[in-house]
Amino acid sequence: MLQAVIWLADMADFDEMNDVWDAWVPEGAAPTRACGEAKLADANLRVEIIVTAAVAE
Template identity: 75%
Template sequence: MSTIERLETGQRMSQAVIHNGTVFLAGQVGAPGESVTAQTEAILKGIEKLLAEAGSDPTRILQATIWLADMDDFAEMNAVWDAWVPEGHAPTRACGESKLATPDFKVEIIVVAAQE
């Protein structure tokens, strides 16, 4: 039986789960009420931190799912995302519109990555 490692585990969820060399991150959000740019920047910093804890990094991201509260914010979020993704390492990606946990959240990002 293969092992499952959980990072930053609480009652409801873990922020990261590692299984068979694959890192699954929970949906990451920024500070409520901040701009789309500020939330996206904070989310990506949080993703970098969790991936590092899991033995991975942004060049190892396999898939990203991005939820926006309003698709009108697509270009603003993409400006931050495009500057952050390491050149030549763009993952598969989907982006859609959804109501998030509270109206103060404008962006949520979920990633799956390979360990190093």
């Protein structure tokens, strides 16, 4: 992973999202990351993540 952009429906979820993120991303392998608040496409969604990745050849 090269970059992740995280959109939260409510920034009050930021700490909880960080806990999940830290458990998911291997230590030392976290990409550049940005996080913001946005009205998401579906009211049932709490988070959307856009990931840019590449495969080494």
